[in-house]
Amino acid sequence: MAERLQALLGQKGNCRHYTFAYLDESAKREIRRRTLKAVAIPGHQIPFASREIPIARGWGTGGLQLTMSLIGPEDVLKVIDQGCDGSVNAVNLRRLATLTTGCRTTTRTSDATLIQTRHRIPETPLTRGQIIIFQVPYPEILRFVEPRETVTRRMHAEGAYHRMWTFLYENVVQWGRITIGFRYPVMVHGRYLMDPSPIPRWDIPKLDQSPALMLFGAGREKRIYAVPPFTKVEPLAFKDIPFEVEHQAGARCSRCGAADVFLDEIPDEESGRIRWVCSDTDYCDQRLAARGESHRA
Amino acid sequence: MLNSQSPLLHVRSLSKQYGPSCSSCARLTGPEQGTNICPECGGVVACWEVSFNLFPGEVLGIVGESGSGKSTILRCLNLDEPPTTGEAFHSGVEKGKTNLFTLSSQRKRLIQSSLLGIVYQSPHLGLNLDFSAGANVAERLLIQNNTPEYRRIRKRTSSLLNKVQMPVKRIDELSGAFSGGMQQRVQLAKALAPRPMLLLLDEPTSGLDVSVQASVLDLIASLQRKTGVSMLVVSHDLGVIRLLTHRTLVMKMGRVVERGLTDQILEDPQHPYTQELVASVL
Numbered sequence: 287m288a289e290r291l292q293a294l295l296g297q298k299g300n301c302r303h304y305t306f307a308y309l310d311e312s313a314k315r316e317i318r319r320r321t322l323k324a325v326a327i328p329g330h331q332i333p334f335a336s337r338e339i340p341i342a343r344g345w346g347t348g349g350l351q352l353t354m355s356l357i358g359p360e361d362v363l364k365v366i367d368q369g370c371d372g373s374v375n376a377v378n379l380r381r382l383a384t385l386t387t388g389c390r391t392t393t394r395t396s397d398a399t400l401i402q403t404r405h406r407i408p409e410t411p412l413t414r415g416q417i418i419i420f421q422v423p424y425p426e427i428l429r430f431v432e433p434r435e436t437v438t439r440r441m442h443a444e445g446a447y448h449r450m451w452t453f454l455y456e457n458v459v460q461w462g463r464i465t466i467g468f469r470y471p472v473m474v475h476g477r478y479l480m481d482p483s484p485i486p487r488w489d490i491p492k493l494d495q496s497p498a499l500m501l502f503g504a505g506r507e508k509r510i511y512a513v514p515p516f517t518k519v520e521p522l523a524f525k526d527i528p529f530e531v532e533h534q535a536g537a538r539c540s541r542c543g544a545a546d547v548f549l550d551e552i553p554d555e556e557s558g559r560i561r562w563v564c565s566d567t568d569y570c571d572q573r574l575a576a577r578g579e580s581h582r583a
Numbered sequence: 584m585l586n587s588q589s590p591l592l593h594v595r596s597l598s599k600q601y602g603p604s605c606s607s608c609a610r611l612t613g614p615e616q617g618t619n620i621c622p623e624c625g626g627v628v629a630c631w632e633v634s635f636n637l638f639p640g641e642v643l644g645i646v647g648e649s650g651s652g653k654s655t656i657l658r659c660l661n662l663d664e665p666p667t668t669g670e671a672f673h674s675g676v677e678k679g680k681t682n683l684f685t686l687s688s689q690r691k692r693l694i695q696s697s698l699l700g701i702v703y704q705s706p707h708l709g710l711n712l713d714f715s716a717g718a719n720v721a722e723r724l725l726i727q728n729n730t731p732e733y734r735r736i737r738k739r740t741s742s743l744l745n746k747v748q749m750p751v752k753r754i755d756e757l758s759g760a761f762s763g764g765m766q767q768r769v770q771l772a773k774a775l776a777p778r779p780m781l782l783l784l785d786e787p788t789s790g791l792d793v794s795v796q797a798s799v800l801d802l803i804a805s806l807q808r809k810t811g812v813s814m815l816v817v818s819h820d821l822g823v824i825r826l827l828t829h830r831t832l833v834m835k836m837g838r839v840v841e842r843g844l845t846d847q848i849l850e851d852p853q854h855p856y857t858q859e860l861v862a863s864v865l
Contacts (some may be wrong), residue, residue: 440688444688444689444690444692445689445692446692448696448722448723448725448726448728449711449727451722451731452714452718452719452721452722452725453710455717455721455722455725455733455736456714456715456718459715459717459718459755460755480637518595521696522774523730524731524732524733525730525731525732525733526733526734527733548795569851
């Protein structure tokens, strides 16, 4: 798949009429300043002037602007969409980045210096020096319980998160457990409640004490926030009803056989049976490669 | 009930003005002038230089007509909005040495959630009607952000609802589905949840029919006797004031026109306005 992608992207850096990384220098500088502020106040949302880029709002513009403001000629970029390097959205974002910067791209998590992601954190553990950039549709976690921005801002300022706790209480009353499947509320550094973007619960523990810098960009909502490396990130949960990740008993990836990963459920229409595959395609490919089997897309 | 202890709540020269203000506001408004809108600048003087003490275990009433400023005082003391000028000291906050209004909004929020409880006239102000009765009460128990224990919260919520004579089996029903009297009981349970030292009641029974009113008032009075919580009761209804309070302030046009023991005020009113008020009771 990697070769096919390279062929598809082809002519590197041939868009000379554009500034390096598409955004003009002052825009990039503004985003970097906001990013610095976001890193300084973990989990706190910083407004920024979300620029127009040739992608529709809501398709990863926040993440892309962060990527473009940070990327340099030496960087190696990986873009995934729900764990997959080859989906249309990921391919398009990667192509824009390579055409306007000429930087190298990769599908291997361990080779990347910058990872832009939608809805997943790679299974391969991130390392020191890597930066992972999340595309965020709704940055405000308190929107679950309060529609007014003025009020949610005050709630953050005062650390008044009892409404969210009440929401969880009500959830347990109704269903016997917390049913939030994605966008699970997390407390960052014991201070700010944060929307981790729509990653599954499976990925939430990876936010805690991560060696990589994690940046979150919401282009439509014009917000940047961050979790610096080695920061405490805890999912909200009751003492007697602890946080749990997804688990499908007995399910294994039908390609590589992995069980301790986040799996996608693929129904087979003809046989009516359900097949499971790794959501992280690179992780799956690496496992197959290690066994000496050929890649299948 | 009155004792020589230091007051639980000490309020000094509390004033609240809305809109513009000028130097003649105080002079041109008040009961003598018959208005609380300043003719010079058009600003509203909601309350002016109100001072009082509230002692531990005491129930203080504020009575007055609509627009006399009594609810404004309550909102200020619940730290919902800042007063224009004035100070308030709570013996539970830094031994009563710090003016509550000067604290940071975080501290205010903390005091509001641990030392104060409020019951509003209309349930939609005090309750989230889209949440169950239990969740509304639990909200007050969930304010500290350290990992709470679900079962413990559940148990305490049930016991609180029990205390306000709510059928505990209705704990998980939406509070919007309850009758007015029930909603006031839920509000009361919610207000009492963190075992506050001070309970603020803003016309707690005004929207209810008389029989329900009587049972809710009985409940409030018995809870007060059992827990010894101090209360500040705002009402336009002298019946409520007579039943609940030990001492009373009478307000008109933002000013306190008379103050004293409740019995004294009801039996022997001095100010013409109080006389009118007592005489007009049906």
